[in-house]
Amino acid sequence: MSKTIYTNGLIYTLDSNQPLVESVVVENGRIIDLGTHLEMTLQWGRAGSIIVDLQRKMVTPGLIDSHLHMSGVAFNFLDLDLTGVKSKADMLDKIKQKANTVDPGKWLIGMGWDENLFTEGSIPTIEELDFVAPHCPIYLKRVCHHAFLVNSKALEMSHYHPSIDVPKGGSVVLDSHSKKPTGLLLESASQLVTKHIPEKTYEELKNGLRQAMKFAVKKGLTSVHTNDPAYLGGLEQTYKMYDELLNQEQNGLRSNLLIDYPFLPDLKEKGMFAGFGNEKLQIGAIKIFADGAFGRRTALLSEPYSDNPSQYGEAMQTQDVLYSIVKEARELSFPIAVHTIGDKALEDVLDILDQFPKVNYRDRIIHASLVREDLIQRLVDPSIVADIQPRFVVGDYPWVIERIGKKREAYLYAWKSLLANGVICAGGSDAPVEPVDPLLGIHAAVTRKTPGKLETWNEGQKISMLEAVKTFTIGGAYATNEEATKGTISRGKLADMTVYSKNLFSIENPDELLETNIEMTIIDGEIQEV
Structure with missing residues (x-):
């Protein structure tokens, strides 16, 4: 060659x-x-x-997204995308337009809504959803994937009744007066509906994933760490789909697959292990949820929510169950990747990790959104990586301050403190929760503000442009123990590079990031076509 x-x-x-x-x-x-x-x-x-x-032109090592859901990005190409909708009226209009293309009785699926972005109106009521789509069942995931909206048709097709058993950890929100469903489901209550939604065909899913890969590469990404089996039909089908796209069809995007813990027996049966695969496709850590999210006050805090002192959030697993999951993962020498938003959830996870020996791959704390000084010190460990999502400041401020209070804000998305203390940080988007575009994540990391807005949030936790770029390159390589082959442009390493229209290290105003284009994405030494 x-x-x-x-x-x-x-x-x-x-x-x-x-x-x-x-x-x-x-x-x-x-x-x-x-x-x-x-x-x-x-x-x-x-x-x-x-x-x-x-x-x-400026070139850096290939950008790496350390935590996202490529399946969710794929569904944005297949379903109704409500990302960035600014009002209830606009949301209902989009639903109506989509419903007009859906046959009676067929499901209308969508995702990405966020009532905190609404300049007017609140979450649509079930009556309003019924009005715009009376003929088809609706299932709409909130941007955080912890809250969901359904209409009456969806409840009817799911055989809902007032005495139905709601899965543990979830709730069906009822009207305070009529005691009837409002259309809002929280956490695992979504399972009441999802089990009645017909699965997409293999080819539909694969086509959406193919489009998502091309989109990610267009945005400058050369590698992603993605969590998908629960949405792509299980472990076997997910691996098969990625294998066909990456190794057979030669789509460029390198993918490390985080595997949800219920699939541990499948991994064992198939003889798969951390690092199984090749340089294009690998099995990664075991994904676990420790808590929920700030939006619905389900992130687990050590002190109560400031805007609701009776609530501390929810642990998704008891400590005994979490221990048994980690034990099962360790018996197969797997690292774990744990969703931890609240500080108490982080404390609980670290307490469990302290009881197990390290494995050959680093454990991962996904989000680490709210920390404390003592927890930062416990994260300073060469065997632990914090997967941070800088763009969360855009989605969560200013309403998140009401949730946690001004006193705790100094430890919210505290990236500067993490890095300054020596915590290994890897940058990601959590797409489709936030946009897959890594330049938007870098912008959020260095400005801590919403594009086009003046207000800066927790300014002392800004990081430098160099630090931000390193989290999306070197940090991502460390997260999967691939620092010997990725993360820097060095002799012997994989020829993955990202080329920019502007020099990020010489721009005077970080907002110029928003006008910066990706000129080339180079993977395996070849310029990718998108």
């Missing part, structure tokens, strides 16, 4: 041995040399070599 020389660029390697170079030489998907334009073209630019002129 011929060599390719990417040259005449501002190539920030994030490797302290050669921090800034002009040229990178690639062969067989690996970086074999790097240096000045003159050195590399003289040494490697003989007949047969391919020269790619970067036109003085």
Whole structure:
């Protein structure tokens, strides 16, 4: 295979041995040399070599999203996308338009709504949902995937009745006067409905996932750590789908699969382990939920919610159950990746981890949204990675301050404190909860504000542009123990690079990130077509 020389660029390697170079030489998907334009073209630019002129554009190691749900991004291509809707009227209008294309009795599925973005109106009532879609059942996931809206047709097709057994940890919200369902379901109550929704076909899911991969690559991502089996038909089907797309069809996006803990027996049966697969597709950590989210006050706090002192949130598992799950994972030498939003949930998870020996792969704390000083110190551990989602400041402020109170805000999304204390942090989006675009995550990390707004939230927790870029490169590599092959532009590493229209390290105003385009996404040394 011929060599390719990417040259005449501002190539920030994030490797302290050669921090800034002009040229990178690639062969067989690996970086074999790097240096000045003159050195590399003289040494490697003989007949047969391919020269790619970067036109003085900025280049970094390939961007990595350390936590998202590619299945959810895929569903945005298949279902109704309510992301960013700004009012109840607009939401109902979108539902009505979609309903007009749905046959009677067929399900209308959607996701992404967030009432905190509404400039007018509140969550649609079940009566309003019935009015815009009287002929088809509706199931709409909130942006956090912890709350859901349904209409009467959905409840009817789910055989709902007032005395129905609601799965533990969930609730059907009732009107305070009529005691009838409002259409809002919380947490596991969604299972009352989801078990009646026909599954999409394999080809439908695969086509959506293919589109999601291309979209992620277009946004500059070269690797993702994604959690999907619960939405793509289980472990076997999920792995098969990714294997076909990545290894057979040669779609470029490298994917590390987080596997939900109920599939541990399937992993054991198939002989799969952490790191199983190849450089395109690997099995990763075991995904567990420790608590919920701030939006519905289900994130587990050590002190009560400021706007509802009777509530502390909810543990998704008892400590005994959490212990048994981790034990089962450890018996198969798996690391765990635990969703922890509240500080008490984080404390509980760390207490469990302290009771088990480390494995060869790092454990992951997903979100670590609210911390305390003592918890930060416990996270300073080379075997633990905090998967942070900087863009959460856009989705959660200012309403989240009402939930946790001003006193605790200093420890909310405390990325500067985490990094300054030596906690390994990996950047992600949690898409489709937040946009998959990593530049939006980097913007949130360095500005801590919503694009177009003036107000900055918890300014002392801003991080530098370099720190932000490192979380989406080096941090992502550490999260899957791939720092020897990813994260920096270094000899011998995978030739994954992202090329930008602007130099992120020289822009004066971070808002210029919002006007920055991805010029090229390079995976395995090849420019990806999107």
